[in-house]
Amino acid sequence: MENQTETYSDKLLGFTLPARNARARAVRLDRVVDEVLSAHDYPAPITHLLSEALVLGALMGGLLKGEEAQLTMQAQTQAGVVSLLVCDYRAGSMRGYADFDSEKFGKLGANPSLSALFGEGYLAITFETGAGRRYQGIVPLEGETLAEACENYFTQSEQVPTLIRVASRSGGDGRVAAGLLIQHLADGEEGRERLHVRMDHPDWEHVSTLASTISHEELVDDKLSLEAIAWRLFHEEDEVRIMPGADLSRGCRCSAEYYEGVIARFPPDEQAEMRNEEGKVVVDCAFCSKAFELEI
Known part of the structure; x- marks a missing residue:
């Protein structure tokens, strides 16, 4: 029987490594991603792309505090197969959508790359704090995956060393998509001022090396709690502080x-x-x- 005190699916988990000045978010989606995808009859590569976007939206949105705070991620291009990919997160409520040219898509192979789907596109990430403050970063849509593009955003726009891993699988019981985001807040854990952020900081090299060992199978294993993943990766650290996050649901605000x-x-x-x-x-x-x- 599942331990109800642990986190398995459709709920965010946050944790910090105080001695390493690192913070992390982990998530696994099943019902939420199925409900979002059910709104349209997407082909498999678009389904995979939107699943990844939803995981990234939850991971980055989970960094925000406050009921009115919102994260919006938008990937867009003028000449690509996918003209628009958008998802947003607000207090655990998520939605997402992809618009693509079906004729162009039909000319692609079975497993098109990110560049084949978007061409020369861009990624815009907007954080709204809910207190009238809004800031946005825009970076080229580069890398093998959306996760890599988001890592580039944090490096270029916020100068925050960031590692993101995303995995998904589909089967007879629906789709499962999961991910881990971990960041280095140099010279001060979460809640304190960040100073002298360095990509080659020894603490970040240590944390990112350990986090990189997470496997695709571990992320999507719905019998493995997110707390267990954090423990597997960082059980040798002096302290791992667990912070239960928001319950996640599909939530379209149309009316x-x-x-x-x-x-x-x-x-x-x-x-x-x-x-x-x-x-x-x-x-x-x-x-x-x-x-x-x-x-x-």
């Missing part, structure tokens, strides 16, 4: 009231052009595939 508010901002003549023969404005939500008929 008729929201879209009515958006459309009300348009001039009357433009609103008239939006109406169909029945005098209604029909709005489709890309995230959840719901259609809203609005009488405006």
Whole structure:
């Protein structure tokens, strides 16, 4: 029987290594990723891509504090097969969507690379604190995976040494996607000022070397708790502080009231052009595939 005090799926886990000035987030998604993917009939490579994006959204969003804080990750290109990939996280509520050219996609092989899917794209990551503060970093969409692109973001935009590992698998019981993010906050653990961040800091070299030993199989093993993963990697450290994180769920914030508010901002003549023969404005939500008929 599973130990209910441990974390297995659809919940974030945070932990820190105080002696090494490192913080980490771990997550494993099953029900959440299946619910997000069910909104559209994505081909396998797009399913894999969006699963990875959801894991990354949870890992990075889990670094934020506050009910109104939000993380949005957007990968975009003008000429690639995938024109837009977006996911966001707010207080455990997640959503994601991918838009792609089916004709171009049909010309790709079975396992297209990230560059084949996006071409020369970019990755934008936006953190909103919920207190009116918002900051965004934009980096080229480079690397073999989205995880590598996110590592580049933290290195280039925030100068925070970061290691991210993501894994996923699909089977008869659905898809499981999981990941680990660990960062070095030099000269001060979480909550203190960061000074003199160095990619070659001995503590970071030690932590990143250990974290790199995590296997694909361990990440997606739904019988292995996230606490057990942290222990396997860092059981020789002086202290590992565990911090239970948010429960995760699929949460699309679309509603008729929201879209009515958006459309009300348009001039009357433009609103008239939006109406169909029945005098209604029909709005489709890309995230959840719901259609809203609005009488405006």
